[in-house]
Every structure is written in C-alpha cells, then in structure tokens.
Amino acid sequence: MSSGELVTVTIDDRDVAVPKGTGLVEAAASAGIEIPVFCYEPRLGPPVGACRMCLVEVEGLPKLQAGCTLTAQEGMVVKTAASSEKAAEGQNATLEFILVNHPLDCPVCDKGGECPLQDLTFRYGPGNTRMSFSKITLEKPIPVSPLIALDRERCILCYRCTRFSSDVAEDNQLVARNRGAHTEITTFESDPYRAPFSGNVIELCPVGALTSTQYRFEARPWEIQNVPTVCGLCSVGCNINATVREGKVKRILSRNHPEVDGGWLCDKGRFTYPHLIAEDRITEPLVRGELGLEPVSWDAALDRAEALLREAGTRTVTALSGTESVEQAYALARLLRGGLGAHTAVLPESTSDALDAFRLPLSSIAQAEIVVIVGDDDLADRAPIVDLWLKAAGRNGAEIVRYGPTGTEPTGPGGAAAALRALAGSGNELGDRLRAADRAILVWSGSGGGGGARLAEAAHALGFAEKPGSGAFHLPATPNGRGVATAWAAAADEDEANPEPIGLLIISGDRAAADPAVRALAERAEHVIAVTMFHDLAVGWADLVLPATSSLESDGTLLNLEGRLQRLRRTVIAPVPDELAWISQLAGRFDVELSPHAVVVFDELSAVAFGGVDGSELNGTAPLPARTPYEAPPPAAEVKPATPARPAAGHFLGELRLLRYRPLFSGPFVERVGELAFQRPPAELELCTADAERRSIATGDHVVVKSNGTSVELRARINRGLVAGVARVADEHAADLHLHVEVVKP
Ligand code: SF4
C-alpha cells in the first residue's frame, strides 16, 4: 500500500523512484526492466516464491533473492539477469530444473505461441538440454470439470490456480496433493470443479497445464485476433477480449478493467459464446402462414412488419429485454414512439438516477470498512464479479452484514426496503457505524421494492454524499436495464398510454421472450412480432419473427450498474443483419430518419441523455463519470404488506412462501451450451432445518410442491442459512408455482 512517500532503488545501474511499498517487480517494470515471473501474480495475494524464476542479485545479500518477494527499499541496489551473471545463471538453472519433467510438446500445446514458459525459456533458459533420461509421463488430459482439462506433465507447480481457488474465489475446490515432484493439482475426491469463477484458472496458468475444453485444438495464436469488447450478460459489464478465428468466436478472455472486474470473469461470461452457433439459431425472418412459421425474405418481412405496425398504430406495446444496447433501444423508441406514437413499453428493471450521488467504482468495495447488503438474491447470481469484490473486502478485514432470506441477518423475502429504513433511522447501532465509517458501502441485490431509489435515500440519510469513499450499488436484473430505460425515455416526452386490447406486441430479445409475464401479454395481443435469436423461443405464438444478434455481434454501448458507459464491439459478423440496419429501414417507411450506424445513433442519444459524452472516450477502459448532486427520488408508493403464509393447523403444516431466484447459470444462452450443463442448478427445493424437520424431510428426499391446483416434484435440500417459512426454488423449476406453496413428502 503506498503512502505517497517515494523511495529510490537502483536497478541495473538505473535509479528508479517509486512510491514506498511498491514491489520490486513493479518498480523494475516502471523503468522498463523485466524481472521474469511465473508464480507471482499480485491479484492472488502475497507472493509465495514458489518458482524462483525472478532471481535477482541484491547488494549486501550473499545469495540470490526471489525478486517477487521483495519490496523496493530506499537505497536498495539490485541487479537482474541483464547486468548480473549470477542472476542470469540462477534463472537459467531454474528453467533447466522446471523443464526436467516438462514435455517439449509446444507444437501441439494450446498455450504454444502465447506461453510465458516458452517465452522465458527463449530469453533466459538454456539453449540445449542435458537430460539423457526419460521424463515422467502421466495420464492426460484429466478432466477438472467439463470446462477445464489438466495436463499434469505440463504443470510447473506455481500454485496460481490453487491460490485463485482458495484466496480469490474462496471456493477451496482446487488443491495441491502429495509432495515434491509428486505434487499434483486436483479437486477434492476428483469431483468436478463446480464454481462460478472456475475458468479464471485457465487464464492464470502460465503454461498449457490447464486448458479450456471448448478452446483445445481450436486455434493457434498466429491465426487469431483478440477483439476488445465488454461482456453483455450481466450488469457488471466485465471487459473482455473475444478471440476470433476465421470469423468465429473461439474463446473469451479477460481484458482487465481494474475498477470494474479486476481481470476476472465469471464462467457464464467466459463459456457461453457457443450460443452464437446454437442449432436452433434463427438466421432468416419467419412469417406465420397456413403451415406455421415459414422463412421469407427480409423485404417481405419488413413489408409484414410495416403492415402490422400501421394496423396497430398506438395500440402497439413493446417488451424490452434489458439486453439491447442503448443504440438499439433508442432506435426502436425513435421508430415506435416517434414514428408511430406507440409509447407503451414493458421496460426491464432500471434504477434511480439519485444513486449517481453515491457513485463509486466497483473496486472500491474491496477497500470498504463495512458493507451492508440487502435484497433477496445472492450476489453471485445477479452480478457475479461483485461477489468477488465483496470477498476481497472480507479478506481486507471489512465487516460484512447481509439482510435477506439467506443473509447473516435473516429477513423474509421483500424485506430490503424495511431493512434500509431501519438502518437509516435514528438509534440503529449498525446505522451509526455506517455513518461513522469513511468507507461504507450499501448494496441492493434483488428485484422490486424500489431498489435504486430506496438505496439512494438510505445512502443520503447516512451521509454518504459527503464521504468520497462511501457509496451505494443497486444490482439490476438485466445487463443494460438502466441504459435501455434511459434510451427509451430519451426518444419522446409523451406519457405512456395503456392500450387495450393490445393491437401488436413487439418482443425485443430473448429475455423478454422467455418471460412468463410477457408471454401472458402475448396471449392478449392481436399480433406478435418477436425479435429473437432462437427458434424455440418464438414458435407457437409469434406472427412475425425477426432474427436477433448477440452482444458479441453488435457495435453499441451498455450502461453498467456503476453508471459507466462501455463500448460493445462487433467481434464477428452475425449471420443476420444488425438490428440497427433493419430498424433504420423500417423507420424510413414511417418518415423517421435514423442512422444504421451505432456511433451516429450514440452521438444523437448522448446529446439528449448522456450529457453529450464523446463515444471515443469510452474506448479502452471506460471512465466512471463524476458524482452528481443528490436529488431526492419520488417517495415510495404505498406498499400493502405481503400476505403472511397460512399458519399451521392440525396435520396441515402450513404453507411456505415461495422464493424464486434466477441462478447465474440459467437463461437461453446457458441452455444452449452443453459444457455448462453441470453448472446448472438441480431441480431442487431449499428449506430451512426447522421447516424440513416439521415435515420429516431430509436432504435428497423427493417432495411434492403444491400451489393453486398445480404441483411439481423436486428434490429437497436443507439450507441451514435460509430464513424460516420460505421455500427457495430456481425460476426454471418454479414455472407454474404461485406465491405460497405446500411442501409434502409423497
Ligand atoms: S496447473 Fe498451471 S496454474 Fe496450476 S500449479 Fe500447475 S502450472 Fe500453475
């Protein structure tokens, strides 16, 4: 940690001034001097000195030192391999030792061409081998999980992967077993590495020991391009590089934005790209005819769309997914609101602008003294990287308090707003600590209850506006909910009408298409246009289907949960026209002038909605806008208290309140990637120990969950952290269940 004071070290006869506390590797790098490393990776915590690749000579010390374990000190004199024969010999010997059992299979190794071991051996290693005996050969590849393969012969035992598992993701699933030359990386009892962030170990591995099963043997480094963009799958917006070969996405890598993602990705962001080539991907427009949906030309599809729009006019309702870029949402709004006067929309959950007064980068969570989380959803399901920042805060000594059905302070579902009101009121002990702390963070992780607005009120009442280290984050359910709502609002001023009956329902995106509430609307609509990527989501109920693109196939902009605008880049050419292309064509038929180019649309939108921010400022790692003055949000609407579950009576054990959640590994993209199937939640119901005991239910039992005349059979699991009176079920297994359920053993 730097204090602002500088120290001067001499490295290879050059004086280098760095802030006190800077590591020697970073001090050297700041002067353009390389100290080569394998195991050193500051994001994994303190150095472990495992590989000895970083040997340097330090004046006054008799033996070579592991440079990665040293901190720059005033007056320190260091010689690297560039100026010290002893250091060069040490590194040469280290490499020779590492290569004793390392197979020389670079030509067939996935890491070949982008491998630190290969590169450093060329620069610092021996030019030939003295090995005259056979190397160890082992069974390979070992499946660490359906996503990760391990080639143990290539492992150099740097412990990056196990340190990530234990010290960053804290899932403790990847461990080193045995000792010395027999040490091997493994999972507990060889179970698959099942955790939200497992894929990061592939990127961390400095050799080809841990490889992605999706990427193995798919490409060589000299025939790929890495296209910088952002992940469009949740509201974090991690910065990524999409590896592209011959027009196909082959891999997703992190593109470290230190304030947003810290260089980590969740497995959903990393491994779902094969949805681009899903078998049921729609590649041409479909119109409902006598024989069902039939392919038609784009001209015919736009003719049909125009006719449906003219017929429905202002009775058109639009359901947006929150996965659209701001440009796509704005273009749709210009066409529908501007051209047609069709103002009614089902918008994804957004947040309150009042929160901008408490804006901070996500990375600030790691430095917090105290973090309070409210809401019904787990962070890892809603905005996974926030969970990693929170874990970092915990390791740095922060006090972490969670109000919610699985929290440290158990509250019933929907209790977030009440918890915040209590905190912000007078005489609350935790509230007083939040007021007193310089670096306090509030997080809302759940839907409903006025999220952003109530969070902003609490942050204001706790004095966060005056504390630059304190802030509040609302985690929306969709990747670009706020951006879409802002773009939709920017296109026209008129209030929303509420057309009944609905003449035409436009469903934009797969998330809306899979939403039961939108499907219910579709049943009431005279006609439906669905803009979707996948056949299964549209058959049966759409009159016209227009093929959609994925965020990996579009240029555009997303607004993340911090309020940071970030650039999406088209990484590959989609098999269908971009949304902006056909929306602008259709708009032309209604005399609305609209560019098909995202940059032009962004400039127009930015002038009205984003303070005229210049799109070119968003390239690279996008900045976070400054805080704005606090403006009180509209007060909360009167909320009727939730109906309590029916109490127990006689042999009837009472109903439980159904708590649905949307697991991280769910949704149309995940469903189309076979390797991710093992990460998806089982068809199970969670209940607390007391509720289970009263029903004589044990983990693993099959139970019948009944509500309102429907029933579903699930496997029970006792969740000791769950609040009483609640049955927790993943959305996809709770489709027909109502708010209160009865749980019985058959
Ligand atoms: S598998 Fe890779 S990251 Fe893990 S210890 Fe071996 S070389 Fe290091």
Ligand code: SF4
């Ligand atoms: S945390 Fe969100 S934005 Fe980041 S990789 Fe995962 S899904 Fe994508």
Ligand code: FES
């Ligand atoms: S990089 Fe220093 S010991 Fe591995």
